[in-house]
Amino acid sequence: KNQVEQSPQSLIILEGKNCTLQCNYTVSPFSNLRWYKQDTGRGPVSLTIMTFSENTKSNGRYTATLDADTKQSSLHITASQLSDSASYICVVIRSNDYKLSFGAGTTVTVRA
């Protein structure tokens, strides 16, 4: 079983609407959590990074939250644009070896 679970697997939203992606993890010991955006044909690009003590981090229209007690994170996209269509991947980094554990990703499709 993957140690990083994401939901939903995919979603379709209309341009201008908001959406929230979920990430639950069991990775331990915890160092930090990143959300990546992967456009088709491109490699993943980091959107946000959150350490244990941070519970909210924003990057433009992207806002990530982290609850280290329940081991849950979310990524909220505000006022979606067509360019937000991509796969969003939750990645948890362990503090003992700094290895990356990836979720399977959520595919977001924004329609005009």
Add this chain to the structure above:
Amino acid sequence: EAGVTQFPSHSVIEKGQTVTLRCDPISGHDNLYWYRRVMGKEIKFLLHFVKESKQDESGMPNNRFLAERTGGTYSTLKVQPAELEDSGVYFCASSQIGLTYEQYFGPGTRLTVT
């Protein structure tokens, strides 16, 4: 600054053939990682180089996979002989020395074994 580059972007080969993937990291990045994403699954770690040395190859699936990083610059990942289950997207990432620095990913090589 140029990002991580990978070649080829796509490769279609028959079962039993050999394929070599190449990764050029960001200049000055001593850490180089290979990952693989099988369709519908999460990205998984294959191995980690520090300069020319293999630091961790615990994710390599079997001895049909051989990774090299001669001179500590670019890296190659050879699959010989390829099997159907080797199909997927192979990503390379690089980072500065030390384990806490952000990894920058290349665009990946999509490998299809028929």
